[in-house]
Amino acid sequence: MKFNFDSVFKEMMKSHDLDTVVILGHLNPDGDAAGSVMSVAHYIHVNYPQYKVLPYLAETLERGPKKMVLRDKIFNPFQKPDMGGKPYCVIVCDNATLERMIGLEYYQNATVSIVVDHHASNEGYGDVNWTEVSEACAENVYHMLDPQCLRKAAEAEEHPTAADYIYLGIAHDTGGMARAKKSTLLALVDLMSMGVDHGEIMKTMHSDTLDTLNKRADIIRSARRAMEGKVAYVIMDAREHTEKKIIYEDIHCVSTILRDCDDIELGFTMYEEDKNVWRCSFRSDGKWVNVNELLQPFGGGGHISAAGLKYKTDNVEELKNRILDRVEELRARKQK
Numbered sequence: 001m002k003f004n005f006d007s008v009f010k011e012m013m014k015s016h017d018l019d020t021v022v023i024l025g026h027l028n029p030d031g032d033a034a035g036s037v038m039s040v041a042h043y044i045h046v047n048y049p050q051y052k053v054l055p056y057l058a059e060t061l062e063r064g065p066k067k068m069v070l071r072d073k074i075f076n077p078f079q080k081p082d083m084g085g086k087p088y089c090v091i092v093c094d095n096a097t098l099e100r101m102i103g104l105e106y107y108q109n110a111t112v113s114i115v116v117d118h119h120a121s122n123e124g125y126g127d128v129n130w131t132e133v134s135e136a137c138a139e140n141v142y143h144m145l146d147p148q149c150l151r152k153a154a155e156a157e158e159h160p161t162a163a164d165y166i167y168l169g170i171a172h173d174t175g176g177m178a179r180a181k182k183s184t185l186l187a188l189v190d191l192m193s194m195g196v197d198h199g200e201i202m203k204t205m206h207s208d209t210l211d212t213l214n215k216r217a218d219i220i221r222s223a224r225r226a227m228e229g230k231v232a233y234v235i236m237d238a239r240e241h242t243e244k245k246i247i248y249e250d251i252h253c254v255s256t257i258l259r260d261c262d263d264i265e266l267g268f269t270m271y272e273e274d275k276n277v278w279r280c281s282f283r284s285d286g287k288w289v290n291v292n293e294l295l296q297p298f299g300g301g302g303h304i305s306a307a308g309l310k311y312k313t314d315n316v317e318e319l320k321n322r323i324l325d326r327v328e329e330l331r332a333r334k335q336k
């Protein structure tokens with residue numbers, strides 16, 4: 001189903017007599033959250049100059065995409081917008097649950113809201129909620145925008161443009177096009193014809209330093225295996241990560257690295273973010289085990305191949321064992 005953003009947006013702004021738009025993404029924004037938020041911001045800025053646009057991302061934006069956002073000539077999304085009690089429309093991108101939203105207060109105080117997402121676990125919040133499961137929210141953004149208006153937005157501005165940001169989001173959430181579908185590649189070719197420089201965008205994928213690589217090696221060395229070696233995981237408590245100065249951003253990519261190993265089907269990490277609060281990341285190919293389904297009984301979720309969980313427990317081994325039991329159960333169900 002195609003969602004016509006322009007008609008919904010125009011109607012909302014007019015019927016509520018609004019002139020301001022706030023755009024939000026998810027906590028700890030990644031390339032896709034930043035790409036989705038910023039592309040919509042630039043698109044509106046060019047095509048609806050009568051409206052004030054305020055994208056908001058947190059300072060915690062990933063290092064790679066941040067390099068691009070810092071070069072933005074129009075917006076500074078690291079500043080919290082001051083609404084001064086004025087009514088406005090909010091657009092939320094790439095965010096599944098209210099709990100995960102960055103700048104939730106802007107959503108709560110908005111007159112109307114539009115939600116654009118690609119997570120299977122989306123709660124269905126918002127006045128208009130368009131969630132279609134796909135690899136990248138930015139690809140959904142590409143499909144919902146008017147093609148001529150998008151081209152106009154890309155050609156009217158200096159880089160980074162709306163097209164650059166869509167490309168950024170797709171590149172990051174597809175693992176550098178590794179999980180791109182035909183529709184994704186066709187979108188990318190079209191975006192390139194609007195002036196996107198593929199090589200420039202791909203530079204945002206590489207932001208490692210020798211220090212981060214050393215830390216990563218350290219984390220990976222502590223991985224353990226389960227289920228005949230097909231599952232690999234890292235558990236890191238607060239004592240250990242404080243001692244080794246490992247922050248969540250250092251461990252975040254490890255579940256993907258483990259999953260991508262030829263001999264591993266499921267990779268996950270469990271990181272003690274606050275005392276007894278475990279932030280967990282799960283990655284699979286989505287077929288061997290659906291990690292969204294896997295985490296649902298524990299209150300987590302996301303996509304079939306990438307999902308997260310925040311869980312409070314003083315016994316992480318027991319939590320891990322219960323999750324592994326459920327992996328066995330889902331596997332057994334599949335083999336029947």
Ligand SMILES: [Mn+2]
Nearest residue numbers: 032094137173
């Ligand atoms: Mn995403």
